[in-house]
Amino acid sequence: MKKIMNQAENYTDEMLQGIYAVHKDRVKCAAGDLRCYCTAEKVPGKVAIITGGGNGHLPLFLGYVGKGMLDGCGVGGVFQSPSGKQIYNIAKEVEDGAGVLFLYGNYTGDIMVFDDAAERLDMDDIETASIVGADDVNSSEDVNVRRGVAGIFFMYKAAGAKAVEMGNLEEVLAAAQKAKDNTRTVGFALTPCIIPEKGKPNFELGENEMAMGMGIHGEPGVWNGPLKTSAEIAKESLDTILKDMPLAEGDEVALLVNGLGSTPLDEQYILTNDAINYLKEKGVSVYRSWVGEYATSMEMAGASISVCKVDDELKKWFDAPVDTPFYTQN
């Protein structure tokens, strides 16, 4: 294991200390707990949006806390859920009378945590609503049990913009739901990653093998086999997406090509080029693209392609400005 770190057990907390030191004017922690990550730029009367999940996916999840997106994030250890108490503490810090939307990935542990926090807040008469990202098409035929991966970015973006418009809790939830309904993701891995405290790769792949459909914690995908070309990968990924969410000629989409960690931007743009060209062949035009590391698995190599079918409302939300320490859009 080659990681720039000190003791493995301090990996997440020392990372957080670095983040707070660098961005001290923009984020803070609640209840004196490093892992209760909050914006320092609270907007009075706005619905608060809180996310959370295991560490090891930066900039997901905490990186989207800031102007135009989220208000807080419960940080767990690497690939481990935060606690309900953390989420509760964050909510108490950032909630400002308009209620709280919990927006996070569809993982059993995380669901228990946010449900626990919702119960605690209910006792304080703070209203909450919950929605999970579940965009990973290859993880299940059943949309209700699909894992949440990079496509949650579009949910954050839509809900964040609606909250800035001072929408009420129901409206902010509906914005997240609309982005969710229109978003699908397919991902694939080329190399594994290593959880610092385990010290060993979380799976194995042959020297020329890729894993199509693998999850961002190394969950098995739909096939392991020889590495395909970028054009072949783009085609297969988009075919999977279009089978699940048919698009008609003339439809417009937002496109997110996400690097999993050690895949260079060069390769991400090659893949984006192939994805845009393949969509064009299908008569689908790309309204706007995001390319880069949006939801990683530490040093895993690979990428994901997310497609969100857009209308004027989603376009407006996606174009709204964002300014967080990890993501800026003017």
Next chain:
Amino acid sequence: MKKIMNQAENYTDEMLQGIYAVHKDRVKCAAGDLRCYCTAEKVPGKVAIITGGGNGHLPLFLGYVGKGMLDGCGVGGVFQSPSGKQIYNIAKEVEDGAGVLFLYGNYTGDIMVFDDAAERLDMDDIETASIVGADDVNSSEDVNVRRGVAGIFFMYKAAGAKAVEMGNLEEVLAAAQKAKDNTRTVGFALTPCIIPEKGKPNFELGENEMAMGMGIHGEPGVWNGPLKTSAEIAKESLDTILKDMPLAEGDEVALLVNGLGSTPLDEQYILTNDAINYLKEKGVSVYRSWVGEYATSMEMAGASISVCKVDDELKKWFDAPVDTPFYTQN
């Protein structure tokens, strides 16, 4: 070699096609040549700043072309210089009567290229000035032959801000020179990278080995040995920098912790935390930090630490807004 690509010989051009497709409203190519990368947001009467160099370092070099930084970038193949003709074509596109500053890394091939372009432009009565980044302390005792690495970011930032202030060519050059004089970088690698057309790693490192002082093309460093802890690496890197550029108690610096490609943000922030703490021990405070991938070597693992001693003028330039497709600062 596991890369998301098609034919290796098309690696750079397909990457550029992807970049132009995604950012078509903000960048364009000059003379119909994909590798003549220019801003689409030319500012009338402003000194034009042009950089260039081999591909394989994104967001360096082209990523800094945009509002508040650079105006054009000559793109070479992976780790290969662009041509003088490319730089000339870019200059003809972006120059607007105030002359051109060439600002690039201190590599022999690139120097020949920019000198060639300067001669061509001289025949068209276009004034040029040149300065090279040479911040890599471990690459030589002699500051004149040091390689340019991530610290060139501070030169781009200072010169870019001065050009936006409508400084003349001499003043923009002086801003770059001031950032250069005050900046030092130390880098280290944990794993090699692979040039697509070669298909093999550019060097070898043992399973638990690191290479201190290695260059961003795999140039040998000052030692290869067992991987140290983040705190040890931060201390050694900063000791090397402080020996070369002594800082007094009470001095302020800008800090850039740069990931080389496959080093997760988590680790970059752990290293940043250690660097800030070590500087604090020395009585040096960090005015502002940048953490992320600013100058990579494709999938190389490792990082670099750059320190720039700042005064009020440099602070103002470093705080000035930037908005490029790859880097935004409000």
